[in-house]
Amino acid sequence: RDLTDISLLKCFIHLRYVDLSENKLQDLSPLSSLTHLLWLKVDGNLLTSACMQELPYLQIISFAHNRIKDMEGITHPRLANLSLKGNKIQTALGLSHGQLFSLQILELRGNMLESTAGLNLPKLRNLYLAQNAIQSLEGLEGLGQLTTLHLRDNHLETLDGFCSSMKCLQYLNLRNNGISSLQEVAKLQVLPMLQALVLLDNPCSDEPNYRLEVLVLLPHLQRLDKELFEQDERAEAKKICQKRREEEKVRTVQQGEEKEVKGQ
Numbered sequence: 001r002d003l004t005d006i007s008l009l010k011c012f013i014h015l016r017y018v019d020l021s022e023n024k025l026q027d028l029s030p031l032s033s034l035t036h037l038l039w040l041k042v043d044g045n046l047l048t049s050a051c052m053q054e055l056p057y058l059q060i061i062s063f064a065h066n067r068i069k070d071m072e073g074i075t076h077p078r079l080a081n082l083s084l085k086g087n088k089i090q091t092a093l094g095l096s097h098g099q100l101f102s103l104q105i106l107e108l109r110g111n112m113l114e115s116t117a118g119l120n121l122p123k124l125r126n127l128y129l130a131q132n133a134i135q136s137l138e139g140l141e142g143l144g145q146l147t148t149l150h151l152r153d154n155h156l157e158t159l160d161g162f163c164s165s166m167k168c169l170q171y172l173n174l175r176n177n178g179i180s181s182l183q184e185v186a187k188l189q190v191l192p193m194l195q196a197l198v199l200l201d202n203p204c205s206d207e208p209n210y211r212l213e214v215l216v217l218l219p220h221l222q223r224l225d226k227e228l229f230e231q232d233e234r235a236e237a238k239k240i241c242q243k244r245r246e247e248e249k250v251r252t253v254q255q256g257e258e259k260e261v262k263g264q
Contacts, residue, residue: 047063107128154177
């Protein structure tokens with residue numbers, strides 16, 4: 001432990017698995033010789049950048065709990081799993097999505113992101129963005145393969161930014177944000193495969209008949225806040241939905257009649 005220099009590793013060109021966690025490393029350039037590397041863990045060091053020379057076979061990297069400020073210089077073509085948890089990243093705009101076409105899991109929990117802009121990764125399946133300072137959802141339209149999205153403990157007040165191209169998203173965690181109106185939840189109707197939603201610790205979860213109202217808006221939802229919807233809840237939501245549709249029809253007819261009377 002307490003390593004500051006890893007120059008010796010240059011000689012071990014056939015290494016495939018390297019764990020250098022909990023040291024005092026600031027420079028990973030000696031690893032550029034390790035062209036057979038598959039798995040790298042450098043958690044808990046003093047790194048300020050994740051920039052490295054491209055390694056052709058590298059599939060898994062963890063840079064958790066360093067001092068990394070941006071996402072530039074990560075270009076490994078076979079990288080499938082990347083963790084940058086617990087760093088100081090403020091923007092994802094430097095991410096090289098052109099080169100990261102194999103990335104499926106991206107862990108960015110506990111950073112300083114204010115927006116999702118720049119996370120346009122077409123093969124991404126799991127995206128973990130909890131404990132940031134995210135206020136706006138941008139650039140999500142390219143996440144056509146995403147199945148899991150964690151946005152717990154952020155600063156979201158609106159849910160603009162979700163779109164129908166996110167056709168695989170099944171699990172969405174929005175716990176402990178600032179979503180105050182269930183009208184915002186209606187914006188999730190564009191997600192055709194959404195099955196599980198977490199909204200606990202948002203102001204909207206205190207609204208009367210909260211579970212029922214969410215089910216009325218999102219009838220395909222299987223569970224809310226980790227609890228499955230019961231059959232009686234589904235039946236009640238269906239009734240409410242039909243009643244509101246009928247009321248809307250009556251209103252439309254009445255408005256039409258009023259216009260006719262005014263026209264005469």
